[in-house]
Amino acid sequence: MDTTTRTVEKTPPRSGEERIAPRRALLLTAASAVLPGLAHLHAGRRSAGRILLGAHICALATAVFAIIAFRGDLMQLAVRPRLLIALVVVSVLAAVAWPLLLVWSYSCVRPVWNSRKTRVTAAALVGLLGVVTALPPLAVARYGYLQHDLITSVFSSGPQARSATGQGAAPAGTSLPPRLNVLLLGGDADVNRPGVRTDSMTLASVDTKTGGTVLISLPRNLQHVPVWNGHRRVRFSGKRLLNEVYEFGKAHPRLTGAPNPGAELLKRTYGHIVGLPVHYYAMVDMRSFRQIVDAVHGVRLCVRQPIPVPREQVAGGVIEAGCQRLTGRQALWYGRSRTASSDYARMARQKCLMWALVHQADPVTVLRSFQRLTQVFKYSVNTDIPVRVLPSLLRLPPLIRQAGLHSVQFTPPLINTWRPDYRNIRTITSQALRSPVVVEKNLDQTCTEHADRR
Structure with missing residues (x-):
């Protein structure tokens, strides 16, 4: 075992590289989870280190600027299905790329192995660190998927029916009425x-x-x-109650032709009563x-x-x-x-x-x-x-x-x-x-x- 260790220690490092103790290698790898490229710079791989560190700093600066300058618009992105899908994809890619980056960082610093047990322990710690760094983007991907599923399942994507009073249609664009x-x-x-x-x-x-x-x-x-279908009053017994209009509309879908005829007939009747669309x-x-x-x-x-x-x-x-x-x-x-x-x-x-x-x-x-x-x-x-x-x-x-x-x-x-x-x-x-x-x-x-x- 000692002979093997001495042989490894005498192996000359590549140009610009210095082999270090496992503990220090692990610290540099952990630091690379926050500042990618730090381990590469320490190992003498300046080009790769500068690219990784520069890209990370630029991404952080862009994110902070976007949060400060476009806070309201960023909140609205959470209800846009296509952008949610993009968020899920980017988050999954980040969850894969970040652990790979840590493995690459650890390999760059070329730690000295004192024993096989040390080598296995260090590898396990790097793997655990990779799992930990993958959890946040995976959580973001999960929330993005749940949000997308909710929006596409609950909210309508088709054309809207006429308003309750028959005075035009519901808002046609993305803006809201006064x-x-x-x-x-x-x-x-x-x-x-x-x-x-x-x-x-x-x-x-x-x-x-x-x-x-x-x-x-x-x-x-x-x-x-006064049950109202948007064009005329519908025959409805005077003894029947307002809370029966929904079932009446479901039983007579041709009155409105809407996907949910009960709710649509109640909308139009309610609007007719209070005088509002x-x-x-x-x-x-x-x-x-x-x-x-x-x-x-x-x-x-x-x-x-x-x-x-x-x-x-x-x-x-x-x-x-x-x-x-x-x-x-x-x-x-x-x-x-x-x-x-x-x-x-x-x-x-x-x-x-x-x-x-x-x-x-x-x-x-x-x-x-x-x-x-x-x-x-x-x-x-x-x-x-x-x-x-x-x-x-x-x-x-x-x-x-x-x-x-x-x-x-x-x-x-x-x-x-x-x-x-x-x-x-x-x-x-x-x-x-x-x-x-x-x-x-x-x-x-x-x-x-x-x-x-x-």
């Missing part, structure tokens, strides 16, 4: 509940310049509904809502008074008053329970749930639950929002948080649900958009006042 109207639907389809009844219906009307948002809610039990809709069912809340580790709410719910749904049969973090199942029944309450109180609680989720869904929480959320949204959320407008939509959440949410809730005594005055509904809606505070308080106040803040 006021964007999206109908948010909560369906009650669940285990042992066939069909879909849209028991939660709220129109989010967003000023795309300021982010000012008004939530316009119609009650599920609205009667004498409804550009898009988004619907989530009961099970999905539970999973969304659980994916972000619950939602914190200040419950004003105990909420009785079916005992088979929530252990104990009640959600106690006070500030607390609700699980997905508790949050669902906080927004759905009518026991010792009413449809109208439930509507108010549903909007407070939306307010809480908007304020608590911070980027860190979303990223931490990203995989679970993508699976929930992929299979449980239905929408006609097209992929092409996603980059423009992405800039709205910060504006909405800053401007705040206001709400218009059409409940008695504001309206009579059995014989509604639809002209008055349109008038109130118009007033709310011009001056939201005249109609109802900001949800920041409405959802927290009189609550136990302990």
